Amino acid sequence: MAVLSILTYPDARLQRKAEPVQAFDDALQKFVSDLTETMYAGPGGVGIAAPQVDHPQRIVIVDMRPKLGEDCHGLMVLINPELLAWEGMVVGREGCMSVPDFTGNVIRAERIQVQAQDVFGRERSYECEGFEARAVQHEMDHLDGFLFLDRLVSRKTDLFRRKNYQKSR
Amino acid sequence: MSQALLTVIGEDRPGIVAAVTQALFTADCSIGDASMMRLGGYFTIMQVIDYSRDLGSVEMALDPAIKRLNLRVHLDPISSVAVAADLPNTRVTVYGADHPGIVAGVTGALAAIGFNVIDLESESSGSAERPLYVMVIQGYAPDGIESVRQAVLPLREKEGVEVGVHPLEAAVF
Numbered sequence: 351m352a353v354l355s356i357l358t359y360p361d362a363r364l365q366r367k368a369e370p371v372q373a374f375d376d377a378l379q380k381f382v383s384d385l386t387e388t389m390y391a392g393p394g395g396v397g398i399a400a401p402q403v404d405h406p407q408r409i410v411i412v413d414m415r416p417k418l419g420e421d422c423h424g425l426m427v428l429i430n431p432e433l434l435a436w437e438g439m440v441v442g443r444e445g446c447m448s449v450p451d452f453t454g455n456v457i458r459a460e461r462i463q464v465q466a467q468d469v470f471g472r473e474r475s476y477e478c479e480g481f482e483a484r485a486v487q488h489e490m491d492h493l494d495g496f497l498f499l500d501r502l503v504s505r506k507t508d509l510f511r512r513k514n515y516q517k518s519r
Numbered sequence: 520m521s522q523a524l525l526t527v528i529g530e531d532r533p534g535i536v537a538a539v540t541q542a543l544f545t546a547d548c549s550i551g552d553a554s555m556m557r558l559g560g561y562f563t564i565m566q567v568i569d570y571s572r573d574l575g576s577v578e579m580a581l582d583p584a585i586k587r588l589n590l591r592v593h594l595d596p597i598s599s600v601a602v603a604a605d606l607p608n609t610r611v612t613v614y615g616a617d618h619p620g621i622v623a624g625v626t627g628a629l630a631a632i633g634f635n636v637i638d639l640e641s642e643s644s645g646s647a648e649r650p651l652y653v654m655v656i657q658g659y660a661p662d663g664i665e666s667v668r669q670a671v672l673p674l675r676e677k678e679g680v681e682v683g684v685h686p687l688e689a690a691v692f
Binding site: 393394396397398417442443444445446447453481484485488489 | 606687688689690691692
């Protein structure tokens with residue numbers, strides 16, 4: 351096991367689109383265990399995506415237990431993940447290991463259903479909500495070269511949405 | 520590099536930000552934290568600038584924009600105070616029928632528990648007959664969110680406003 355080094359913005363490699371994983375072999379398992387160790391060693395310690403360590407493959411790891419205790423799925427290794435469904439929208443403040451010292455407000459779906467393969471290539475499906483859903487969406491963005499900086503919204507967004515709604519009646 | 524706090528006020532119209540920031544750029548200033556927004560019919564800018572020459576040359580660079588757009592400008596040299604490290608951990612939202620004393624009542628209760636206001640935005644809206652006041656405060660509560668609830672929730676009755684207290688947590692992924 352090894353802690354891999356994290357790319358930080360502005361590094362153009364963070365903006366590449368990652369390729370699907372095709373070989374579920376020993377090399378993948380070793381990489382996933384290194385990526386997991388790197389995640390736990392990080393400042394947030396709850397999520398990581400392979401492109402953050404200069405490995406442009408569609409691999410995401412999330413483990414919200416440090417933050418949510420047992421009220422979550424625990425360690426999720428999501429390989430070639432796809433969002434099947436989402437609902438609700440919520441504004442929350444996010445930070446990222448690849449964007450040190452900055453946090454900003456981002457809108458994410460409140461509940462999601464995600465389908466992925468595990469490290470052995472078996473199909474898995476998870477329903478997530480709240481912080482866990484936010485983490486999965488944040489990490490999956492890395493697979494398409496997006497950072498939370500690409501999704502920043504104003505502090506005022508939640509206030510204005512209500513106001514515009516009232517005006518449009 | 521020296522720092523100054525630049526304040527700009529003018530009747531709102533397109534081009535104020537562009538004119539001010541272009542002038543600062545030509546005067547070799549760089550812009551740090553900034554708040555630029557319309558308040559009433561006025562556009563307001565408050566921003567920290569780093570300047571390499573003297574303040575007089577910054578003023579001279581701004582002068583054409585000031586005259587053209589009829590702006591009022593104020594420049595305060597500031598010593599480089601270390602950036603405060605406390606991040607907001609609580610959001611307090613207040614809304615209700617507008618009347619004098621809402622802000623004083625809420626912020627007085629917050630000050631009493633050592634709450635540091637980091638960001639306060641408010642708007643008067645609604646119709647003239649039924650004015651509505653909306654305020655969103657973000658700040659740091661040293662004793663946690665429960666102390667904020669106890670401090671401000673009694674104001675629902677006292678001021679006749681809706682008060683919400685929400686945790687603000689930055690999740691680092």
